[in-house]
Amino acid sequence: MIESNNTGNLVIYDTTINIIGGLRDIGVIYKAIETHFNERDSLEDLISERNELNLRTERSRIRVKNAIKAAFLNFKNQDHIDLIQSIFGEKDQLPEKELILFWQYALSNRLFREISTMVFIKVYLSGRAKISKEDIIAYLKEFLSQNKHLELNWSENTIHTLSTKYLNLMTKLNFLEGARSKSLRYIRPSDESLVLFLYFARLHAPENKNILQNEMLPLSFVTSEDLLDRLKRLSIKGYFDMTFNGVDLNIELTQSYRGICDALYNRS
Numbered sequence: 001m002i003e004s005n006n007t008g009n010l011v012i013y014d015t016t017i018n019i020i021g022g023l024r025d026i027g028v029i030y031k032a033i034e035t036h037f038n039e040r041d042s043l044e045d046l047i048s049e050r051n052e053l054n055l056r057t058e059r060s061r062i063r064v065k066n067a068i069k070a071a072f073l074n075f076k077n078q079d080h081i082d083l084i085q086s087i088f089g090e091k092d093q094l095p096e097k098e099l100i101l102f103w104q105y106a107l108s109n110r111l112f113r114e115i116s117t118m119v120f121i122k123v124y125l126s127g128r129a130k131i132s133k134e135d136i137i138a139y140l141k142e143f144l145s146q147n148k149h150l151e152l153n154w155s156e157n158t159i160h161t162l163s164t165k166y167l168n169l170m171t172k173l174n175f176l177e178g179a180r181s182k183s184l185r186y187i188r189p190s191d192e193s194l195v196l197f198l199y200f201a202r203l204h205a206p207e208n209k210n211i212l213q214n215e216m217l218p219l220s221f222v223t224s225e226d227l228l229d230r231l232k233r234l235s236i237k238g239y240f241d242m243t244f245n246g247v248d249l250n251i252e253l254t255q256s257y258r259g260i261c262d263a264l265y266n267r268s
Contacts, residue, residue, distance in 0.1 A: 013111045013152060019067035020105070021165025026172045028053055029101060032068050033088045043069065072101070074108040080203050082258035087196070094265070096193045098173040099221075103200040106219055113215070115139065115166055120175075121218040124184055131182050136163035187221040192264045194222065194230060195239045198251055199260060209250040239263065 023029070031052070032043050046052055047065045055061045075081045087100055094100070106113040119139045123131045140159045144152060154162075167182050176182040189197065201216040211217060211231075222230060228244065231251075235242045239260070241252040255263050 013150065014070070014109070015111070015154075015158065015162060016067040016071050016109065017112055017115075017169065018158075018161050018165045019063060020071050021167075021169035021172075023053070023064070023172075025053075026101070026169070029068060029072055030088065030097065033072055033084065036073050037085045037089045043073070071105050071109055071112075076107075076203055079257040080107075082256070083196075083199055083203070083260070086258050086261040094261075096190060098175070099187075099189055099193050100196065102173055102175070103197060103216070103219060106216065107200055107204055111162075112166070113219070114143075115162075117215065117218045120170065121221075124187075124221075125218075125223070129183055130178075131167070131176065131184060133160070133163045133167060136166055189221055191230070191234055194220065195234055195264060196260065198240060199253065199257060202251070202253060209252060210248045211251050212249045 020029075028046070031046060035043055035046050043065055047055070047068075048058070048061050051061065053061070053064060055064060075084070084104065087094060102116075106116055115136060119136050120131065123135060137159055140154070140162060144154060144159075167176060170176045171178075171182065175185055175187060177185055197216075197220045198211065201211060201214045201220075204216045205214050208214060211227075220227075228249065231242055231249070234240070238254060240254050243250045243252075
């Protein structure tokens, strides 16, 4: 039986972005998720025994293993487990896997989610062509100054590393391109991915059916102008029900977390 690794609110902010963003190949993350649901394999075998990341020391292998577990194998409940297993447990290759990985990390890591909503998406929607390390540094410094009660005590080096590694990760996820100068790529989720996003959003705020008030909404990459029209068309297909009273856009999920991929991708 696969268990949830949810740690509640004990860890509010952490810097695993530095480790995840430093991975040479994020393909190992897909492998890690797949092995998590494979009774004949394990993350321990993948990283420590087979050393598929070619890490030199046991200490570095442990750090990477723990970071991947915290970032991508940290589940809120059984519904969350069912959703990820349904997405990654099948042999067919789903399109837009990078978006799924992005949403999974945003769901499990508060710092990654807030940098993404407060910096990346705002730059993306502003019409700017590029995003810089300085954009993230400025946000982090302001955040620290306004939240001294958290006692994070991040050094200048930590702040700069977080900014660099965040941009590295977003480049590997194909949301950015370029080496030193990071250009924004155009992201338009398919209908199938947009439906899956609604399930991630509900996991983040299970008691709130109004998608317009969900903190994850900006991470859908769908503008407010397009959202209502796209959701109307998708609700007709039976993936969810929706009601809109001019203020609240309430979503009622009609498929199970285990069955939504079967419905979307016509799996028998």
